[in-house]
Amino acid sequence: MKSAKEIKDAQEYEKIFQQYLEICNRAIEQNKKKFPYTEIWGARFNALKEEATLQAIVYDDRPKVAFTLRLTKDMKIEIVEKKPLPAEDEWPFTYQYLKRVVDNPKEYIENPAKLEWGWLKEVFGSKV
Secondary structure (H helix, E strand, O other), X not given: OOOHHHHHHHHXXXXXXXXXXXXXXXXHHHHOOOOOXXXXXXXXXXXXXXXXXXXXXXXXXXEEEEEEEEEOOOOOEEEEEEEOOOOOOXXXXXXXXXXXXXXXXXXXXXXXXXXXXXXXXXXXXXXX
């Protein structure tokens, strides 16, 4: 059985990842009509035949929480489900990185190039 601290920690990791995805979605929405994001994101999202899913994992000193994510045709990133740990083929997000983004959302929304978009390569291929 998990301790109260383990449950609280898991909730914190999940919460910060959800906040991070909200910032990513706001960055896409705010910049999708600006060069070069219009061309980059528009072409990639339009190329999707259907909504695509990928796996992500948040870790600190070890894996903390894992998710299946969906990229929708209307250019949104959503959590489909929280997954059990561990999972080997998931993109790792460090807690420190997520916390930095969540603590400074305006910086990342206004400058989406500062966000780590490499995790989308699984869906879009190596040209992201």
